Amino acid sequence: xxxxxxxxxxxxxxxxxxxxxxxxxxxxxxxxxxxxxxxxxxxxxxxxxxxxxxxxxxxxxxxxxxxxxxxxxxxxxxxxxxxxxxxxxxxxxxxxxxxxxxxxxxxxxxxxxxxxxxxxxxxxxxxxxxxxxxxxxxxxxxxxxxxxxxxxxxxxxxxxxxxxxxxxxxxxxxxxxxxxxxxxxxxxxxxxxxxxxxxxxxxxxxxxxxxxxxxxxxxx
Amino acid sequence: xxxxxxxxxxxxxxxxxxxxxxxxxxxxxxxxxxxxxxxxxxxxxxxxxxxxxxxxxxxxxxxxxxxxxxxxxxxxxxxxxxxxxxxxxxxxxxxxxxxxxxxxxxxxxxxxxxxxxxxxxxxxxxxxxxxxxxxxxxxxxxxxxxxxxxxxxxxxxxxxxxxxxxxxxxxxxxxxxxxxxxxxxxxxxxxxxxxxxxxxxxxxxxxxxxxxxxxxxxxx
Numbered sequence: 001x002x003x004x005x006x007x008x009x010x011x012x013x014x015x016x017x018x019x020x021x022x023x024x025x026x027x028x029x030x031x032x033x034x035x036x037x038x039x040x041x042x043x044x045x046x047x048x049x050x051x052x053x054x055x056x057x058x059x060x061x062x063x064x065x066x067x068x069x070x071x072x073x074x075x076x077x078x079x080x081x082x083x084x085x086x087x088x089x090x091x092x093x094x095x096x097x098x099x100x101x102x103x104x105x106x107x108x109x110x111x112x113x114x115x116x117x118x119x120x121x122x123x124x125x126x127x128x129x130x131x132x133x134x135x136x137x138x139x140x141x142x143x144x145x146x147x148x149x150x151x152x153x154x155x156x157x158x159x160x161x162x163x164x165x166x167x168x169x170x171x172x173x174x175x176x177x178x179x180x181x182x183x184x185x186x187x188x189x190x191x192x193x194x195x196x197x198x199x200x201x202x203x204x205x206x207x208x209x210x211x212x213x214x215x216x217x218x219x220x
Numbered sequence: 221x222x223x224x225x226x227x228x229x230x231x232x233x234x235x236x237x238x239x240x241x242x243x244x245x246x247x248x249x250x251x252x253x254x255x256x257x258x259x260x261x262x263x264x265x266x267x268x269x270x271x272x273x274x275x276x277x278x279x280x281x282x283x284x285x286x287x288x289x290x291x292x293x294x295x296x297x298x299x300x301x302x303x304x305x306x307x308x309x310x311x312x313x314x315x316x317x318x319x320x321x322x323x324x325x326x327x328x329x330x331x332x333x334x335x336x337x338x339x340x341x342x343x344x345x346x347x348x349x350x351x352x353x354x355x356x357x358x359x360x361x362x363x364x365x366x367x368x369x370x371x372x373x374x375x376x377x378x379x380x381x382x383x384x385x386x387x388x389x390x391x392x393x394x395x396x397x398x399x400x401x402x403x404x405x406x407x408x409x410x411x412x413x414x415x416x417x418x419x420x421x422x423x424x425x426x427x428x429x430x431x432x433x434x435x436x437x438x439x440x
Contacts, residue, residue: 040260041342041371042363069343071370092373094343120370122261123289123314123341142362142385143262150291150340151261153312165362171391 012095016128019097023131026104027114031215034114036130038154039138041120044164046074047197048138049115053081055207062113065103067096069119084108094124100131112214126153134213140165145175148183155186162206166196232315236348239317243351246324247334251435254334256350258374259358261340264384266294267417268358269335273301275427282333285323287316289339304328314344320351332434346373354433360385365395368403375406382426386416 064085075087088099137158195202284305295307308319357378415422
């Protein structure tokens with residue numbers, strides 16, 4: 001990378017950290033647990049959020065911020081579940097923190113969870129904080145079992161690894177133990193969940209993990 | 221995006237175009253057809269290159285440059301097919317042109333094809349030219365049928381769309397006609413191939429397309 005490119009990237013990252021810290025302090029003051037979902041395109045972020053919404057709706061309030069390069073498709077899908085959702089379209093960029101900061105005043109009172117669906121990209125978003133308290137990387141079975149060491153930063157910076165599309169494993173050359181082992185070698189503190197939005201596998205455990213991570217009990 | 225960020229991005233893109241033009245002129249002088257493969261992680265770029273190598277080996281000479289964030293796994297896989305291959309690891313960056321330029325003097329004589337496997341990312345690589353004559357975007361069935369309009373630049377800048385993992389379609393909520401239609405709305409000149417590295421579907425047609433795109437006939 002060239003010197004000038006490096007300096008500007010440092011500037012952007014410095015500004016990112018500052019904005020992320022402001023977002024974090026505002027969300028923590030409101031006792032909202034913020035979760036950042038990162039993955040490749042098509043790993044199943046939006047569908048997983050729909051399934052989480054179904055499981056949380058009886059006792060918790062959640063909102064979603066959808067990051068996308070283009071289109072509002074994902075937000076429409078989430079709103080159809082009765083969840084307040086905001087769309088960010090980045091027009092090519094892959095960091096969302098300034099746009100997230102602008103949405104904060106619009107968040108409704110009494111929220112327990114804010115899920116931020118990052119742009120579909122396993123590379124750039126790993127370098128930017130969005131003020132989240134939990135970062136989750138999703139990896140779908142069809143992407144293959146060799147991805148953690150090829151895209152290490154997404155794994156080393158995350159708190160949990162959500163393996164998605166487990167229902168497809170019988171049709172794939174895929175060894176979930178290999179992925180798990182490789183990811184844990186990169187980051188031993190990763191909490192790993194094997195899930196399927198089709199069969200429901202692993203979703204209750206995942207939602208229980210999010211609930212256990214809350215700072216305050218839900219409204220009665 | 222901030223003003224300073226924009227200026228540097230313009231600088232990088234200007235420098236990219238210059239280097240890409242130099243690469244292109246050197247490769248065209250040697251009558252090498254250069255193909256740039258772009259996709260998300262795990263869409264099947266490396267496996268497709270192995271299958272192409274098997275089909276080209278009797279009459280043509282090919283080489284591969286593998287772009288990756290980390291690891292040399294893909295290069296080892298390609299070399300096992302008897303194909304000369306070079307690894308580029310970008311340590312996080314997503315444009316390869318300077319590193320491609322450095323490899324050119326090492327390419328063997330008499331090459332017909334140079335395939336460049338871009339880093340696994342459907343966003344950033346679309347903005348950078350590598351001196352290729354054909355750009356192909358790969359999209360795997362498990363990524364879903366809604367991706368072209370979400371990641372338009374990869375589709376508007378490509379010459380062909382290779383739909384991969386067709387063997388998984390029976391297990392997925394996936395409408396290949398929808399993808400095809402949406403991609404062609406973005407870019408009517410896209411040549412579309414529906415392929416499976418598992419069953420071999422579509423591979424002969426794809427390889428015939430590459431051969432038909434050659435500037436010179438193969439060596440006898």
